[in-house]
Amino acid sequence: MSATVADLLRGGVVTLKIASGAWVVSAVLGLALAVLQDLGLAPVKIFQASLTITLRSVPQLVILYLLYFGLGAVGIQINSILAAILALGVADAAFTAEYYRAGFMTVPWTQREAGFSLGLSRMGVLMRVVVPQTIPFVVPPLLNSFVGLLKTATLAAAVGAPEILYRGQNAMSRTGEIVLVVTIIMGLYVVVTMPLTRAVAVMERRLRSYAHS
């Protein structure tokens, strides 16, 4: 029993690693996509639009297979954890980009004009004027997306990453204690997710009062 719990905890650490890594990939790539879309350069726009549609319509697991086995087929071996980080991060970025874009829209156009009138470029206005004002609005949805990634991180089991569900499945077949293992996994998830969800709620409340001040 205690060996099983220890094993599941180690798996939980791997899950956290995958989710955090994917979250960083998603937050950075999502911002890049949103900025590119905002700058509206024609060739980039088409690339960006097709990428977004693809990422949104294809299941994460398929993207994970593509990265893990697809790259393997052309001779690039990456380990299953890294593959999961990249695949889940890239897939999530299509959604993160929308959070940023919605955030950009909260900044009045006149703020950009004030930046332009100082001589800032379009990129400069975005990075110095628009994005910083957007941060408070995107942090709550970004935290929510981390909670989501904690769950989708279990997909990494499909490529053999030793995360929590992978170890859980092993434990189940080893001990036959399916209900016990599932209960432990649920418990671990609830313990990690609850404070995060709570934090999002608090932040959103603060944000509302800040926006109205």
Add this chain to the structure above:
Amino acid sequence: MREGSATAGSLLEFRDLHKSFGRSEVLHGVDFRVARGEKVCIVGPSGSGKTTLLRCLNLLVEPTRGQLYYKGEQIGSWPGGARVGLSGYRSRIGMVFQHFELFPHLTALQNLTLGPRHVRHEGRSAAEARALQLLRHVGLEAFANAHPRTLSGGQKQRVAIARALAMQPDLILFDEPTSALDSEMVDEVLELMRRLANEGMTMVIVTHELGFARDVADRIVVMERGAVVEEGPAETMFSAARSQRTRDILRVGVKR
């Protein structure tokens, strides 16, 4: 006037400026110029195109037709477009907005240093030293680390003027700088603008403050329905305007 060159002595000049939004033309061939050190007030009823004219001068609004000259050099010709980098051009021209448009995520001091640091690439300490000096100049040194939301309207506009000054511009455009202020705060802003005028700053001011225009302006431009009705020295415009319409606008005051 020769085609293709600026009038001698003008700092900024727009010739035959037309602007259409969709199908409606809001500026019908305006000629505008300002000389170095000159104070020009643009007055006129709402919808007369004064703000659009001002925003065409620093190309926040893309003109539909016309030629723009700056220090004798052609900045652009429309239809066609600008022939110089907008960033460099705009950095020479300050702008003060009706609703201040301070950056809310930055302190007063950081509002002042943003342009110098990231457009003029000045070092942080030099930019901050001059920003502090400018805040002192506008009487707000004590608010250097305050965020805009904690400032009054008049204080915000004074910071906004200091922000424009921080770029060491050749001229400053003012777009109804006191229209959004409560009446008790109008004077502190006009007072600061008077001081700038006395220091020799070149200023183009869209305003409804006729008393201020009369005191400070070297030249008054009266606009109506997208065209210049009349322009001339402040003293003659108020006492001996040629057109009845000008006399009406300048006597009655200008409704927004």
